[in-house]
Amino acid sequence: MFGRSERADVTSVGPSAVKIVISGGFGVGKTTFIGAISEIEPLVTEAAMTERSVGVDDASLLAHKTTTTVALDFGRITLDRSLILYLFGTPGQERFDFLWDDLATGALGAVIIADTRRIEDCYPVLDYFEDKETPFIVAVNDFDGADLFDLDEVREALGVNDSIPIVHSDARDRESVKEVLVALIEQVLLQRVA
Amino acid sequence: MRGDEDEPRLPDPRMIPVAHPQPWFEPQSWGGDSDHSVATGQSATDEGDGAFVRPFIVTRGRTRPLHDGLRIETLVEARPAALSAPLHFEQRQIVELAQRPVSVAEVAAKLGVPLGVARVLIADLYTGKYISLHEPTELPVHVIERIRDLVRAL
Numbered sequence: 522m523f524g525r526s527e528r529a530d531v532t533s534v535g536p537s538a539v540k541i542v543i544s545g546g547f548g549v550g551k552t553t554f555i556g557a558i559s560e561i562e563p564l565v566t567e568a569a570m571t572e573r574s575v576g577v578d579d580a581s582l583l584a585h586k587t588t589t590t591v592a593l594d595f596g597r598i599t600l601d602r603s604l605i606l607y608l609f610g611t612p613g614q615e616r617f618d619f620l621w622d623d624l625a626t627g628a629l630g631a632v633i634i635a636d637t638r639r640i641e642d643c644y645p646v647l648d649y650f651e652d653k654e655t656p657f658i659v660a661v662n663d664f665d666g667a668d669l670f671d672l673d674e675v676r677e678a679l680g681v682n683d684s685i686p687i688v689h690s691d692a693r694d695r696e697s698v699k700e701v702l703v704a705l706i707e708q709v710l711l712q713r714v715a
Numbered sequence: 716m717r718g719d720e721d722e723p724r725l726p727d728p729r730m731i732p733v734a735h736p737q738p739w740f741e742p743q744s745w746g747g748d749s750d751h752s753v754a755t756g757q758s759a760t761d762e763g764d765g766a767f768v769r770p771f772i773v774t775r776g777r778t779r780p781l782h783d784g785l786r787i788e789t790l791v792e793a794r795p796a797a798l799s800a801p802l803h804f805e806q807r808q809i810v811e812l813a814q815r816p817v818s819v820a821e822v823a824a825k826l827g828v829p830l831g832v833a834r835v836l837i838a839d840l841y842t843g844k845y846i847s848l849h850e851p852t853e854l855p856v857h858v859i860e861r862i863r864d865l866v867r868a869l
Binding site: 535536537538539540558564565566567568593595597598600601604605606607609623624626627629699702703706707709710713714 | 787833
């Protein structure tokens with residue numbers, strides 16, 4: 522009909538999407554981080570809990586709920602004619618593992634945002650990305666007025682390896698967000714050549 | 716050190732107590748930080764007013780896409796002939812959105828349907844040859860370097 526073979530339209534030439542996951546505990550500034558650099562207002566989409574999730578979720582939670590949904594938000598940055606970067610924020614609830622896998626699979630890397638007032642909130646997130654072997658860095662979100670913790674202290678509290686960069690960031694500031702993303706991509710490259 | 720009675724001294728992160736301290740700021744006040752991650756249990760429209768539409772009604776109940784492996788970032792691009800094709804409302808919307816490459820996640824968000832529904836609709840369009848898909852591939856190092864440089868130059 523279009524004079525092409527059936528599979529010819531699935532191709533690696535043409536535009537490609539790059540995905541970076543923005544993660545961290547609840548309310549840590551993920552949406553703000555995405556919004557600081559996205560060319561569109563962060564969009565929200567819903568993933569309905571379908572039969573696929575029953576296996577990983579607590580079945581008792583689903584007993585009467587066929588329409589349980591979880592929202593995830595994301596931003597878009599058109600880097601050039603052929604490269605589009607998507608930033609996906611993870612939902613905070615641990616029990617939506619199935620969605621996390623959708624987010625993490627094929628991701629270039631992850632930024633884990635940490636809040637020094639609730640540092641333990643990102644432990645499950647660290648575990649997840651370590652298990653997945655997704656390259657990541659930790660961005661300590663410096664809220665106004667929050668004590669600036671020494672990054673070595675943060676490293677100790679998080680128990681992350683020296684090879685994982687930990688940087689200060691301000692999720693509201695575009696330049697700061699950019700620096701964090703560049704630091705992540707450097708880390709991805711480092712792990713790639715290692 | 717200045718004694719400050721209004722704000723309790725922040726604990727060392729290694730000694731954070733089990734109970735979370737009251738946040739001293741309102742996240743909403745400086746830029747609408749809202750992690751939309753609270754499980755709503757039931758969606759907002761699902762409360763007794765009869766307006767709730769089961770999400771998979773637009774796929775006639777099908778939850779399995781005809782084409783597997785659609786990731787949230789897979790790009791969807793309409794083929795030229797698709798605009799004049801006789802399509803259902805949601806499919807036409809997708810074709811209009813996909814006049815330039817858009818991700819599966821964007822399609823879902825802009826149509827206001829869950830990801831699972833968007834996947835079924837997009838797979839149908841793909842099977843009908845109305846759209847092409849750009850599936851993500853493993854990026855070579857030189858492309859990653861280019862991404863880094865482009866992000867730096869933003």
